[in-house]
Amino acid sequence: MQGWVRDVLRCPVCRGGLRDGSPGPDGGPAQLVCTGTCGSTYPVVDGIPVLLADEARPPGSGPGGAPPIPGGSER
Numbered sequence: 001m002q003g004w005v006r007d008v009l010r011c012p013v014c015r016g017g018l019r020d021g022s023p024g025p026d027g028g029p030a031q032l033v034c035t036g037t038c039g040s041t042y043p044v045v046d047g048i049p050v051l052l053a054d055e056a057r058p059p060g061s062g063p064g065g066a067p068p069i070p071g072g073s074e075r
């Protein structure tokens, strides 16, 4: 992925910036990680970042990982 592309991309959740996550088999990033307040992870499919809030994974979660921790902030 070109650097400038990632530069203009923004997290749909918090509008924060994005950085490359762990590399995939093709050498490009397999995911993008939000550097903003939410810290969500977005998958990269065939080199195309999928920046959808529905596809966002909370920090610390991985494939087959633990379920999201119930938040105590909801009333």
Ligand SMILES: [Zn+2]
Residues within 6 Å of the ligand: 011, 012, 013, 014, 015, 016, 034, 035, 036, 037, 038, 039, 040
């Ligand atoms: Zn974010």
